[in-house]
Amino acid sequence: MLWTSSVVLRRDIEQHQHNLHEFVVCLKGAVSITINDESHQLLSGHSVFIPAQYQHSITTDKNTETKLLFACIAPPSFDNLSTPANSLYLKTLSKGGFLTNNLNSSSQHSTQGMQKIANELEIQPISSSPLNVCLKENLYLRLLLIHISNAGYEQQANAQSSLRMTNAQDWINNNYTMDITLDKVAKQVNLSRSHFARQFRQHTGFSFIEYLLKLRCDAVAKNLASSNTDITEIAFASGFSNLSHFYRHFKRRYGITPGAFRLMIKHQGVTLRP
Known part of the structure; x- marks a missing residue:
């Protein structure tokens, strides 16, 4: 069975784990969620999927009001949502893939879509009627699929960034004896000077x-x-x-x-x- 609740969070939640898959959507404010010692920053419209038995804690931003939507479901009920079209994605979710969807501003449309469906799920009445259960599960599944899609796009962008930095690193390795500059290398990978400098440090641990x-x-x-x-x-x-x-x-x-x-x-x- 699917259990949902929206909460205005006024205090931190200490590290814990349980037997349910937990899906969290940030409706307002900002929050940091640590999953198995890895921290994820969520802003409004961002989401995180926490598989059952994963250790996690939540730290609020004391300067802003934080409102979260929690949707928890038992693994057997989660598996029942599977169809031939989505089974691979849901299985990946349950095993810890696509944990976060923390999109940047260029994905505003997807973020708004996530918030709209989350708000619909939030106002659903508490009822065990088959129709209400079906409606809530459909909304929940739509949220999950948007989350998976957005998280996948982020991973793809990260992979593209990593490939660019690897290419830049190879170019520097082959041309370091020449008069090369930050601007020249950034041009090689079609990035601005500042964007390249930031990504290169993240990729190598060194400034250019x-x-x-x-x-x-x-x-x-x-x-x-x-x-x-x-x-x-x-x-x-x-x-x-x-x-x-x-x-x-x-x-x-x-x-x-x-x-x-x-x-x-x-x-x-x-x-x-x-």
Whole structure:
């Protein structure tokens, strides 16, 4: 059986778990829901599906009034909603896929659709009549399918972003010895300077310049260890155009000067492949 309730949340809900699938739609305000130690931020019109037995807690935004719609259903009843067309999606939901739908502003139409159906479900009378049960289940299923669709779009966008950053990373790896800039790399993947910089840091853990300097310093280190080529020549060949800049960043990365690094490697008998 499907149980629904809308609640104005005025306090946090501590971590707990239960035997029901729990679907939460944020109708107003903002809330943070932690599921199995992973936090998800929900704004108005966003939703989250919490499979049965998943540990979860809810933290409210004390500065805004938060209203949530809770829809809970036992796994056997949830399975009964399955049809040949939706069975794969519902099964994915119940196993923890498509947990969140936290869309950005470009998906305003989908967000409004989610809120409209959630409001319809909220005002349904408490009744065990077959007609009322059927109506509530249909509204619930429509919410789930919008949630799945939106969550899928978000995953697709994340995958596309990840592919772009991988391509950018490959391009930098192949061209770090050249005079490359943030603007040039952003142009390679058709992103603005600021958008690329933010996504690149999220993808690699480094800013663009940190990543570029790391590549260049590591290339110098490998050449110092494997050849007797002049240090200045190696630095310029690795993409550095300013020697004081090179010495400063090399020492920052390795803790010693390039000359001391070469002596240390030779004394230790270590060979680094270029």
